[in-house]
Structure formats: structure tokens, C-alpha cells
Amino acid sequence: MSNHEEEAVVRPLTLAWVRRQLDAGERIVRSDALPGGITAEMRRLTIRTRDGGTRRLVLRSFVDPFCLRYAEDSLNREADALTQLAGTGVTAPGLIAADPTAAQCEYPSLLMTHLPGRTVLADTGLEDRVHQLARQLVAVHALRPAVRPPEYTALTTADTVVPPQCADPAVWAAAIDVIRMPRPAYEGRFLHRDFQPGNVLFDVASAGTAGSRITGVVDWASVSWGPVDLDVAHCSAILAVLHGPAWGPRFAGAYEEAGGVLAAAGSERLYWQVRDALACSEEVRQVARPWREAGRTGLTTRVVEERLDAYVRALMDTPH
Structure with a gap:
């Protein structure tokens, strides 16, 4: 067997x-x-x-x-x-x-x-899927449950971050200092808490093509109540590692185009973006394993860590 x-x-x-x-x-x-x-x-x-x-x-x-x-x-x-x-x-x-x-x-x-459809991790058709993902996440955040799920839990602390070997120590030290700051005030919303391409199913016939259709969202085991910025930051970080650093900011932009509202202050957005990006540092090797098993064999440990480092550097270089 x-x-x-x-x-x-x-x-x-x-x-x-x-x-x-x-x-x-x-x-x-x-x-x-x-x-x-x-x-x-x-x-x-x-x-x-x-x-x-x-x-x-x-x-x-x-x-x-x-x-x-x-x-x-x-x-x-x-x-x-x-x-x-x-x-x-x-x-x-x-x-x-x-x-x-x-x-x-x-x-x-x-x-x-069981829901129909499959996850799509390929680069082909990504532009269209990013907008689909953004619209779907706006719909999730619009839900008003009769009973609120538990408050979100931070997935990392300043002391548990694991900078990649390729990382610039000064940049990562500055990023860690960001999450040492007091948590920004926020208006709570219904969060999936692990919304990313691996947990969204697309119609098999259209998956990977323009006009693809989402058939469902799975893995609700981390559902929480918290800031929408956190869900957006998580999907952004995963997209940056899976498809390239530029896709992180592009997803945040697509979320706003779809009607989502992020924190008004740039410093507050940075806090949530950096918090989730640094959380990825602790599990990026583990997350990349099923991607390789699904056919993305080029996503080696070195590649995913380099992409995460480039994404963190981009976040820290953006004026806020």
C-alpha cells in the first residue's frame, strides 16, 4: 500500500x-x-x-x-x-x-x-484571480454574525520572528520595532484569518483563466473577530511569497477597489502588514511544502525566503 x-x-x-x-x-x-x-x-x-x-x-x-x-x-x-x-x-x-x-x-x-472546484496556485491568470479574491474577502468582512467569533490572536511576537538567512538585519530589526509599537485602534469585523489562495476554490473549467469563478472558501478553523487589515495583510504576504513581492501591495489595492476599507493612517496599515509578514517568517518553509507538492517545485526554501525578505523590505521602504 x-x-x-x-x-x-x-x-x-x-x-x-x-x-x-x-x-x-x-x-x-x-x-x-x-x-x-x-x-x-x-x-x-x-x-x-x-x-x-x-x-x-x-x-x-x-x-x-x-x-x-x-x-x-x-x-x-x-x-x-x-x-x-x-x-x-x-x-x-x-x-x-x-x-x-x-x-x-x-x-x-x-x-x-465537499465543495466543487480546486485551488489554483499557478502564476497564469493571477491578475484576474487577485481581483476575485479581493471581492470575496470584502464579502467575508461584510458578514455580521449573530454570535461573534473569538477575538483574533497575534501569530507572532517581536521575540519569535525568524529572519531569513538572506535578510538585511537592519531592515528586519526596524520591522520588528514596528510590531513593538502599541496596537492601533480598529473596528472589529468577521475575519477568516487564513484567507489565501490555498483556501479558495475555483471552478475547474475556468480556473487559471480570465473570468474564473470562485466556488467556495474553505478552512474556517481560525475564524476570528478583528481588523480587516489583518486578513488583507495575510493574503498579501502569502501572495508575495507564492507569486512574487509585488503582488502583496497589489492585493491590498484590489481590496480597496472592491469596496473594502483599510486603516486610514499609513502607520496603522504598516503595523498590520508587517505583523503578518513577520508571522510568515516562522512558518514559510512549512507553508511552501504543499505548494511544491502541488507542482510549484521552484518554490524552494531559498526562493520563498528571498521573496519574503524582499516583501518586508518593500513594506519598510514605502513612505507612511
């Missing part, structure tokens, strides 16, 4: 739990490991329906010892988010069931519907 096949096998207790969530007469006929997961195992389950048709579900399970400490909070956030997103203008998976404390499964797990 290949590693991919082994990863696709659902553990006995979890399998029994999933079966209890199915309709009468339904059965699981296939399990496939989904690529791209960093914090959790992701599996696509094909279900044979009573009438002979099929439908698909997605199973998320937290199994990594480090990530297990966050599993209950993450799965509760995702379950709450999927419940509140149902019927809104933002397409997300539908919640089937959740076992955040592993009361019934081997590991904390969540079962949800």
Missing part, C-alpha cells in the same frame, strides 16, 4: 462515527487523502446514496501532537463558522458533525460537505 493510500484510510472509531452521520442506506465507498493540509489530515469521502448516486464529504482530523493542543478550539470555531455561513453570500462547506474533543473518534474531527 502506498503512503497516499495509507493516509486515506479512516481509523476505526472515526469511521464508525462518520457512518452514524450518514442517511439510511448510505455507505462509504472511497476515501482519498486531500493534499495541502498542514495542521490536520484531510480526507475526501465518497458516499454511495440509497438511490445509487454518489455524494462527497470531507473529514478533517487533527493528529499531529503539536496541533492537538489547538484542535478543540479550532474545530469549535470552524463548526460555529460553518453554521453561521449557511445561507449567506459566502459559499462554504456545510457542517455535518463535529467531535472537537475526540469523545467518539481517535482524534478530534469534523465532517462537512
Whole structure:
């Protein structure tokens, strides 16, 4: 059995739990490991329906010892988010069931519907996709949930930043000083908190072409309440590393063109932009691994670190 096949096998207790969530007469006929997961195992389950048709579900399970400490909070956030997103203008998976404390499964797990489409990480068609992403994020921030998710948590501190080997120490020291400053005041909004190309699905027929259509947004495990600048900064930083430093500022511009409103003061924008860019320094190697597995083999550790360094330098060189 290949590693991919082994990863696709659902553990006995979890399998029994999933079966209890199915309709009468339904059965699981296939399990496939989904690529791209960093914090959790992701599996696509094909279900044979009573009438002979099929439908698909997605199973998320937290199994990594480090990530297990966050599993209950993450799965509760995702379950709450999927419940509140149902019927809104933002397409997300539908919640089937959740076992955040592993009361019934081997590991904390969540079962949800499967959305059509796929992620697109190629440079081709990026200009159009950036505007699509910006419009989608504006729609996310426009949501007014009945119950607010938890306040956002900063993903880095001045003491945990990991400057790349290629970095200019003086520039990064100045960037670190930026996040030592008091946090700017902000008006809270509904945040995805990990909105980036790897968590947005596009129609398979149009993906990578002009006129592509977003079919849904996934991975709501970090949903939070906080400044929209933070979501924009995160997507900007990921785009800068994935496609090149110039795409970070271009996404922020596209967000405003789509009707989004960022912090008025340049110093406040810089705070959020730098905060998330520096947070990427701690995980950029880990983030790049699934990109390479998805075909972006040129995104070596050296390349992604050089791009992150160039993006941070660009942020610090921009007048504020």
C-alpha cells in the first residue's frame, strides 16, 4: 500500500462515527487523502446514496501532537463558522458533525460537505484571480454574525520572528520595532484569518483563466473577530511569497477597489502588514511544502525566503 493510500484510510472509531452521520442506506465507498493540509489530515469521502448516486464529504482530523493542543478550539470555531455561513453570500462547506474533543473518534474531527472546484496556485491568470479574491474577502468582512467569533490572536511576537538567512538585519530589526509599537485602534469585523489562495476554490473549467469563478472558501478553523487589515495583510504576504513581492501591495489595492476599507493612517496599515509578514517568517518553509507538492517545485526554501525578505523590505521602504 502506498503512503497516499495509507493516509486515506479512516481509523476505526472515526469511521464508525462518520457512518452514524450518514442517511439510511448510505455507505462509504472511497476515501482519498486531500493534499495541502498542514495542521490536520484531510480526507475526501465518497458516499454511495440509497438511490445509487454518489455524494462527497470531507473529514478533517487533527493528529499531529503539536496541533492537538489547538484542535478543540479550532474545530469549535470552524463548526460555529460553518453554521453561521449557511445561507449567506459566502459559499462554504456545510457542517455535518463535529467531535472537537475526540469523545467518539481517535482524534478530534469534523465532517462537512465537499465543495466543487480546486485551488489554483499557478502564476497564469493571477491578475484576474487577485481581483476575485479581493471581492470575496470584502464579502467575508461584510458578514455580521449573530454570535461573534473569538477575538483574533497575534501569530507572532517581536521575540519569535525568524529572519531569513538572506535578510538585511537592519531592515528586519526596524520591522520588528514596528510590531513593538502599541496596537492601533480598529473596528472589529468577521475575519477568516487564513484567507489565501490555498483556501479558495475555483471552478475547474475556468480556473487559471480570465473570468474564473470562485466556488467556495474553505478552512474556517481560525475564524476570528478583528481588523480587516489583518486578513488583507495575510493574503498579501502569502501572495508575495507564492507569486512574487509585488503582488502583496497589489492585493491590498484590489481590496480597496472592491469596496473594502483599510486603516486610514499609513502607520496603522504598516503595523498590520508587517505583523503578518513577520508571522510568515516562522512558518514559510512549512507553508511552501504543499505548494511544491502541488507542482510549484521552484518554490524552494531559498526562493520563498528571498521573496519574503524582499516583501518586508518593500513594506519598510514605502513612505507612511
